[in-house]
Amino acid sequence: MDQQLTPYTTEAERTAGVRIEPGKRYGFFTDTTVCIGCKACEVACKEWNQLPAEDMSLTGMSYDNTGALSATTWRHVAFIEQVRPAQDHDRDADVPGRWLMMSDVCKHCSNAPCLEACPTGAIFRTEFDTVVVQQDICNGCGYCVPACPFGVVAIDDCDGKAHKCTLCYDRLKGGLEPACAKVCPTDSIRFGELSELDAAARDRVEELKAQGVEEAYLYGAPDAPGATGGLGRLNAFFLLVDRPEVYNLPSAPTRPSQRIGAALGAGLVAFAGLAAAAVTLLAGTRNGGGR
Amino acid sequence: MKAVTVRTRGPADGRPSLPGRHGRYRGETYYGRPALKAAHWDWTVSSYIFLTGLAGAAQAIAAIGQALDRQRYRGLLRNARFLSSIGSAAGAGLLIADLKTPKRFYNMLRILRPTSPMSFGSYILGAFGGLSWLSALGELLPGRGRLARLVRRSADAVQVGAGIAGAGASTYTAALMASTSTPFWAAAPRWLGLQFATSAVASAAATLSLAERWGGRTDNSRRLDRLAALATAAHLLASLGARRQRRDKGLGETGDTPQGRRLEMGDLVIGGAVPLAAYALHRLTHERAPALSVVGSLAVIAGGFLLRHGTLNAGHESARRPRAYFRFAQPEHLPRDRSVIRLGPPR
Numbered sequence A: 001m002d003q004q005l006t007p008y009t010t011e012a013e014r015t016a017g018v019r020i021e022p023g024k025r026y027g028f029f030t031d032t033t034v035c036i037g038c039k040a041c042e043v044a045c046k047e048w049n050q051l052p053a054e055d056m057s058l059t060g061m062s063y064d065n066t067g068a069l070s071a072t073t074w075r076h077v078a079f080i081e082q083v084r085p086a087q088d089h090d091r092d093a094d095v096p097g098r099w100l101m102m103s104d105v106c107k108h109c110s111n112a113p114c115l116e117a118c119p120t121g122a123i124f125r126t127e128f129d130t131v132v133v134q135q136d137i138c139n140g141c142g143y144c145v146p147a148c149p150f151g152v153v154a155i156d157d158c159d160g161k162a163h164k165c166t167l168c169y170d171r172l173k174g175g176l177e178p179a180c181a182k183v184c185p186t187d188s189i190r191f192g193e194l195s196e197l198d199a200a201a202r203d204r205v206e207e208l209k210a211q212g213v214e215e216a217y218l219y220g221a222p223d224a225p226g227a228t229g230g231l232g233r234l235n236a237f238f239l240l241v242d243r244p245e246v247y248n249l250p251s252a253p254t255r256p257s258q259r260i261g262a263a264l265g266a267g268l269v270a271f272a273g274l275a276a277a278a279v280t281l282l283a284g285t286r287n288g289g290g291r
Numbered sequence B: 001m002k003a004v005t006v007r008t009r010g011p012a013d014g015r016p017s018l019p020g021r022h023g024r025y026r027g028e029t030y031y032g033r034p035a036l037k038a039a040h041w042d043w044t045v046s047s048y049i050f051l052t053g054l055a056g057a058a059q060a061i062a063a064i065g066q067a068l069d070r071q072r073y074r075g076l077l078r079n080a081r082f083l084s085s086i087g088s089a090a091g092a093g094l095l096i097a098d099l100k101t102p103k104r105f106y107n108m109l110r111i112l113r114p115t116s117p118m119s120f121g122s123y124i125l126g127a128f129g130g131l132s133w134l135s136a137l138g139e140l141l142p143g144r145g146r147l148a149r150l151v152r153r154s155a156d157a158v159q160v161g162a163g164i165a166g167a168g169a170s171t172y173t174a175a176l177m178a179s180t181s182t183p184f185w186a187a188a189p190r191w192l193g194l195q196f197a198t199s200a201v202a203s204a205a206a207t208l209s210l211a212e213r214w215g216g217r218t219d220n221s222r223r224l225d226r227l228a229a230l231a232t233a234a235h236l237l238a239s240l241g242a243r244r245q246r247r248d249k250g251l252g253e254t255g256d257t258p259q260g261r262r263l264e265m266g267d268l269v270i271g272g273a274v275p276l277a278a279y280a281l282h283r284l285t286h287e288r289a290p291a292l293s294v295v296g297s298l299a300v301i302a303g304g305f306l307l308r309h310g311t312l313n314a315g316h317e318s319a320r321r322p323r324a325y326f327r328f329a330q331p332e333h334l335p336r337d338r339s340v341i342r343l344g345p346p347r
Helices: A013-017 A041-051 A086-090 A113-116 A169-173 A179-183 A193-212 A255-282 B044-067 B074-098 B101-107 B117-140 B145-180 B189-214 B218-248 B259-283 B290-320 B320-326
Strands: A026-031 A073-082 A099-107 A122-126 A132-134 A154-156 A161-164 A190-192 A217-219 A235-238
Touching: A026 A193, A041 A179, A099 A235, A113 A122, A113 A132, A113 A255, A122 A235, A132 A161, A169 B044, A169 B145, A179 A190, A179 B117, A190 A193, A193 A217, A193 A235, A255 B044, A255 B145, A255 B189, A255 B218, B044 B074, B044 B117, B044 B145, B044 B290, B074 B101, B074 B117, B074 B145, B074 B189, B074 B218, B101 B117, B117 B145, B145 B189, B189 B218, B189 B259, B189 B290, B218 B259, B218 B290, B259 B290, B290 B320
Parallel strands: A026 A235
Antiparallel strands: A026 A190, A073 A099, A122 A132, A154 A161, A217 A235
16 A cells, blocks of 8 residues: 555554554454553543543442443443452452453444444444444434444434444544553553454463463454354454453354344245235135135 | 463354353343443334334235235225325334434435345335335226226236235334344344234234225125234244243343333233134124124234334343343354354455
8 A cells, every 4th residue: 555654654653563554454452451440541532532521420339430331432441349258358368359440442343233234334344444433424223223232332312323432543544543542551452453463462361371360361352252143353352351241241242134034034934824824815705705 | 382272161063152160151240230232212113113014914915815806805905005105104204203313314225235124124115115105096096097097007016016015014124123132132033023924914904804894894804804813823823932932042031021021911912812812702603793803903903013012122121131131142042053253354
């Protein structure tokens, strides 16, 4: 690709060591074991994408006062407090429990259900293999919302359009890494080419296992939990240390469009069967219809 | 360096499963917060699904009637044509009203996407509505002139097409709901297709039967009652099958919520047991009480709407319950044949 090199088109090379070129596949690798829950990713995302604040009240359940991804929140840091019951840490007094933190985001699935569901073509796959909603086309039918197996995309009632993480499409076009990855102080969020991220993620799992973190595994990487049911791999994938449901993720999500054939086929067969029955029931010229 | 292998437990048929120590799902959630977002669909969508089901099946029944004995069924044909043209127009209106940016409704026809029932369904609805209006035109132009006869003949010619498009219009909505991540809709796609098709035929036959009885054509009404009873019986089986499969896939809890109970009450009782009893009683009393046929037909029609609306609301409830989704989204519920993960090159 003949691209004019300006200081901006090469910035990601300096900040993330990634050269951003159309036609390659990019994504996020989120290593939750080094997340410190600072929420800088949430702030950077809101700043760059000019997303308005939401409900400012406290959830009362944990330090997570964001709650969930929404039309105007495209990064969400989950706080999982696993405090052991009192009798347990009497015996094993060193740690009373643990905190798991995880910055959730749109997974930019390979076979993205939101994209497959979108009837207007507003949702498309970009030249960076990410999934983006075109705001000038979306008509707010909302079909992408129940299609998403991760509860990510949402309709904003203020403008009546669907919104979700764009993996900073505008920044990628300018050669900048996404805002959340750039701001992450512990490199828990890593942006890069998928092949490189995969290798780094595998190394990290091995490193953690060598350190005794036996439960570390990848979610959404090829052949891993999360990349199931025809979804293909998730371009934004995670390193987790507890089962996915603890992080509000499904173990084995599926690709909704695979169910079209079964529902439509069975319906048409039943319809044809009843039509054949109708031919017999409505036939006959005499009054009384065979009684 | 040796390659990392994640220890897995469970079926060794290539399905990815969790690292062994995580074991079976034991109801873990993230503070009980929803893991999915529910569709914003309300009564406009359930009414649309009900209406297109009824109108679509009415056109199919009318096409069969026209082919069998046009003279005998000309009243039925007329009713079905008006019903479907008004029904499809009202349905389109309901769908546009449901959009969050309704002024962009025409973007629905911007592309055709086979993976989206919302997309190909728009074309099915368009074809069904167009053919229904063409067929209704045949009823609107009286007289013996050349043009009037030509219009009537083309209306009869498009009737088969309207019936086929009607079959699509009344069943694609099952695919629309099943091909989402909302667990209550996704858990039993085949049964949902059977439910919607049988309910569409039953409610169309019941509506046309009422109209035939109103028009004094009791014998036609009797025949349509039989069709409605048969379709209702088939529907009851489909509903029981759907109920069972959903419970097998971890949605028993959703079935026991007020929304689930309301669906079962509306679908199995009002749309199933009541009309079957009324039709049977009507037959057994040698049709001396036409009110029984009317009650049966009205119950079938009400049940058709309650099925769609109840399924819609039970789906919303299942999306709000993280445990319902997590139990459904376990490796043992993955489709057997399509669980192989494709690792294609960049597209």
